[in-house]
Amino acid sequence: MLFNVNELLISLSKTLDFSEKEVLHNNTNHGMRVAYISARIAHALSMSDRHLFDLISYSLLHDNGVMASLQNSSRFQLETEISMEMNSAHCIEGEKNIETFPFLNRQQNVILYHHEHYDGSGFFGISGNQIPLYSRIIALADYVAIRYSLGWDCDDIVKSVKQNRRFFDPVVYDAMLELSGHLEFWLGMDDMFVKNTLISMMPRVIREFNYKQIRSISQIFSRVIDAKSPFTGSHSRGISEKTGFICQYYEFDDTTYWQMRIAADLHDLGKLAVSNSILDKPGKLNKKETMIIQSHPFYTRKIIETIKGFENITEWASNHHEKLNGSGYPYGLNANQLDFNSRILACVDIYQALTEDRPYRKRMSHGAAIKIMQNMVQDGLIEPSVTEDMDSIFKDS
Numbered sequence: 001m002l003f004n005v006n007e008l009l010i011s012l013s014k015t016l017d018f019s020e021k022e023v024l025h026n027n028t029n030h031g032m033r034v035a036y037i038s039a040r041i042a043h044a045l046s047m048s049d050r051h052l053f054d055l056i057s058y059s060l061l062h063d064n065g066v067m068a069s070l071q072n073s074s075r076f077q078l079e080t081e082i083s084m085e086m087n088s089a090h091c092i093e094g095e096k097n098i099e100t101f102p103f104l105n106r107q108q109n110v111i112l113y114h115h116e117h118y119d120g121s122g123f124f125g126i127s128g129n130q131i132p133l134y135s136r137i138i139a140l141a142d143y144v145a146i147r148y149s150l151g152w153d154c155d156d157i158v159k160s161v162k163q164n165r166r167f168f169d170p171v172v173y174d175a176m177l178e179l180s181g182h183l184e185f186w187l188g189m190d191d192m193f194v195k196n197t198l199i200s201m202m203p204r205v206i207r208e209f210n211y212k213q214i215r216s217i218s219q220i221f222s223r224v225i226d227a228k229s230p231f232t233g234s235h236s237r238g239i240s241e242k243t244g245f246i247c248q249y250y251e252f253d254d255t256t257y258w259q260m261r262i263a264a265d266l267h268d269l270g271k272l273a274v275s276n277s278i279l280d281k282p283g284k285l286n287k288k289e290t291m292i293i294q295s296h297p298f299y300t301r302k303i304i305e306t307i308k309g310f311e312n313i314t315e316w317a318s319n320h321h322e323k324l325n326g327s328g329y330p331y332g333l334n335a336n337q338l339d340f341n342s343r344i345l346a347c348v349d350i351y352q353a354l355t356e357d358r359p360y361r362k363r364m365s366h367g368a369a370i371k372i373m374q375n376m377v378q379d380g381l382i383e384p385s386v387t388e389d390m391d392s393i394f395k396d397s
């Protein structure tokens with residue numbers, strides 16, 4: 001199918017800003033703002049549309065390793081975006097994680113070196129043209145975006161860029177200084193407009209993609225979700241794999257198979273919007289905390305429902321906590337409203353959770369997990385046939 005990759009990436013990368021919200025307690029639109037500034041610089045440097053597409057993709061994804069790089073203990077000690085980015089682990093994790101992204105021209109180490117200084121004083125000591133051009137652009141865009149969202153005046157940002165001139169590629173630096181003289185440049189990155197200004201600058205890259213290729217993007221986000229909580233570190237991956245086995249068992253066609261894998265990857269996307277202080281809380285949650293946790297499938301739906309071609313995926317991913325008797329959340333849908341594939345994901349989610357270690361209990365055996373699921377079938381909560389089939393598919397695993 002013809003697929004708008006930009007649209008997909010903008011929707012999904014919004015969730016990376018949620019990870020910042022967790023740390024900074026406000027939403028900075030950081031990824032989009034870095035992409036916007038990078039795109040403006042690229043435009044000033046007369047970059048081709050193909051390069052612009054890749055640069056914007058790299059920019060939107062540049063901090064995808066932040067979650068994976070934060071140790072649980074340090075997560076709550078960070079006060080500013082500056083300290084959040086000042087650790088080389090997020091560059092290493094981020095570079096590893098984008099391996100599967102379908103760039104038009106893949107370039108090595110763009111994310112790895114996005115905080116390198118032109119004079120060689122950065123994390124890895126790489127200097128000048130050894131640093132990929134995209135990284136040199138993202139480094140300056142990032143420097144500006146961070147200070148902008150900390151509320152600095154435009155004049156102070158420019159002053160700081162000038163003081164640290166040695167960090168930046170002179171050509172990129174000149175382009176940035178030229179842009180900074182126009183009020184419109186700054187207005188375009190306002191929270192209210194940044195998404196629209198970015199979209200208007202993006203070359204519309206519509207590519208012939210099948211769902212298997214789109215899965216190479218959703219996989220990136222499933223790893224970001226899994227990195228969010230140390231207690232559920234392989235939950236999305238496990239669900240995606242098990243969903244794959246089940247789809248093969250039911251002999252689903254290729255499109256449905258990959259759509260289900262994507263839905264499985266993204267089902268907990270909304271958890272990126274839920275604070276770790278609630279997600280990882282030992283002990284009982286109060287009413288408000290329960291409500292916040294239960295909102296995550298709703299966020300998942302809101303993030304992906306506008307992506308064309310994601311209609312089925314949205315349903316299956318967002319219904320994973322609904323129950324056949326209407327007692328699930330957040331919609332309270334009932335059997336008539338839950339199709340077979342939604343029921344599959346709900347069952348796999350339960351099975352996967354039960355067979356994973358949790359801080360308060362060890363993983364359960366296959367038999368114990370299926371026993372609990374059979375009780376849930378008795379109570380009219382989940383699909384009997386899927387439970388039965390999962391018993392035979394995963395018996396020996």
Ligand SMILES: [Fe+2]
Nearest residue numbers: 062063085114
């Ligand atoms: Fe960064």
Ligand SMILES: [Fe+2]
Nearest residue numbers: 062063085142
């Ligand atoms: Fe950044």
Ligand SMILES: [Fe+2]
Nearest residue numbers: 267268320321
């Ligand atoms: Fe969930």
